[in-house]
Amino acid sequence: MSSPLADRIRPMTLDEAVGQRHLLSQGAPLRNIIESGVIPNLIFYGPSGTGKTTVANIIAASTNKKLCKLNGTNASIADIRNIVAQIDTVAAPNGILLYLDEIQYFNKKQQQSLLEYIENGSITLIASTTENPYFYIYSAVLSRSTVFEFKTVTAEDVIPAIERAFRLIAEEMKCPADIEDGVINHIAYACGGDVRKSINTVELLYLSAPIPKEGESRKITLENAKQLSQKTSLRYDKDGDEHYDLLSAFQKSMRGSDADAAIHYLARILAAGDLPSACRRLMVCACEDVGLAYPMIMPIVKSCVDIALQVGLPEARLPLADAVILVCNAPKSNSGHDAINAAMADLEKGNYGPIPRQLQNMHYDGAEVENKGQFYLYPHDYPNHWTYQQYLPDALKDTVYYVPGDNKNEQAYKEYWDKIKKNEGKK
Numbered sequence: 001m002s003s004p005l006a007d008r009i010r011p012m013t014l015d016e017a018v019g020q021r022h023l024l025s026q027g028a029p030l031r032n033i034i035e036s037g038v039i040p041n042l043i044f045y046g047p048s049g050t051g052k053t054t055v056a057n058i059i060a061a062s063t064n065k066k067l068c069k070l071n072g073t074n075a076s077i078a079d080i081r082n083i084v085a086q087i088d089t090v091a092a093p094n095g096i097l098l099y100l101d102e103i104q105y106f107n108k109k110q111q112q113s114l115l116e117y118i119e120n121g122s123i124t125l126i127a128s129t130t131e132n133p134y135f136y137i138y139s140a141v142l143s144r145s146t147v148f149e150f151k152t153v154t155a156e157d158v159i160p161a162i163e164r165a166f167r168l169i170a171e172e173m174k175c176p177a178d179i180e181d182g183v184i185n186h187i188a189y190a191c192g193g194d195v196r197k198s199i200n201t202v203e204l205l206y207l208s209a210p211i212p213k214e215g216e217s218r219k220i221t222l223e224n225a226k227q228l229s230q231k232t233s234l235r236y237d238k239d240g241d242e243h244y245d246l247l248s249a250f251q252k253s254m255r256g257s258d259a260d261a262a263i264h265y266l267a268r269i270l271a272a273g274d275l276p277s278a279c280r281r282l283m284v285c286a287c288e289d290v291g292l293a294y295p296m297i298m299p300i301v302k303s304c305v306d307i308a309l310q311v312g313l314p315e316a317r318l319p320l321a322d323a324v325i326l327v328c329n330a331p332k333s334n335s336g337h338d339a340i341n342a343a344m345a346d347l348e349k350g351n352y353g354p355i356p357r358q359l360q361n362m363h364y365d366g367a368e369v370e371n372k373g374q375f376y377l378y379p380h381d382y383p384n385h386w387t388y389q390q391y392l393p394d395a396l397k398d399t400v401y402y403v404p405g406d407n408k409n410e411q412a413y414k415e416y417w418d419k420i421k422k423n424e425g426k427k
Helices: 029-036 052-061 077-084 108-112 115-120 139-143 155-173 183-190 195-208 222-228 241-255 259-271 275-293 297-311 317-329 335-348 408-423
Strands: 042-045 066-071 096-101 123-129 146-149 177-179 218-220
Touching: 029 052, 029 146, 042 052, 052 096, 052 123, 066 077, 077 108, 108 139, 115 123, 115 139, 155 177, 155 183, 155 195, 155 218, 183 195, 183 222, 195 218, 195 222, 241 259, 241 275, 241 317, 259 275, 259 317, 275 297, 275 317, 275 335, 275 408, 297 317
Parallel strands: 042 123, 042 146, 066 096, 096 123, 177 218
Antiparallel strands: none
């Protein structure tokens, strides 16, 4: 029993695997590939504790190739050379199945050293990663592999594994467990869909229970379960996909005016202690998605953020919740967002020109200038503080970047300026 319970209880067949029905149920693509016996190069992508290593071990057990394992966090080029040296030898007559865990930690050179062998089939690669493979894995390795995404396991899917874990450890310790109602469900939900963490919690709960008298059971109480998992195990790696997925869901919920969803995602961000990211996304959303439909929201949200940063967590949740609900309920306009993006796109295309002479900061005219003078028209010298003159460069004359949104504020501005410019004979 020196290895963790999560390893001792690891499923040996696909039917015992937890979750991933989209990959492993009867007729699902990955299951069909495994059962065919012809294993291509595979990349398993998904959060930790979702069964990537388990499925890789099941595949390895079903093949007649020599199994080699490496972990990207500590493996080196020398380790790869040692594996390659076994190709076409008595040690690996049918080739090698290489299970490479955490491949995202392999640098480009290390990944490239595998190319020749996974290309000709001498090595069949099964790699796993918690990071998006399209960002972290060398394109040549990706092009020779099939990517399967492992999704977060639901609490309901984890329950059978928790029950099996309690049975196994009770058999090993030769002492049954008396499990209080609610313990198994609490573990399943508190561990956030992480099967490994759920099994480790089972082991910790069993071993921390009072040693009973002979013939009695170990008492596994809900109170102890809550103490050993006081905080829901939220998936939140500040450098990983889960971080950006959560922030994306937060901003999109505010943009979509769903206050309940936005508050939920705010709570998850704050539970992870990431106050700066919550503040940044909130301010961006106020400018990008509410914007000119309710311009006063920008200083209001900024004030809420300032309060949050001043008081810190946990009290910061209060001004931020107010600001999030305000953003959700405010009218929406992305006209400013679209306008600046269109202008930036012109710059990237090289579509710009010299600043019109009347707008330049001119102090004197050189000898080469025939028509001397700046000819700037000072708007405050004219009725309604406006007169027509060209402001855009000649190359962009009459270009329209800003299109007023269909909200009350912007339509009022549009009506005001349409009337003034019409009276002046220019639009």
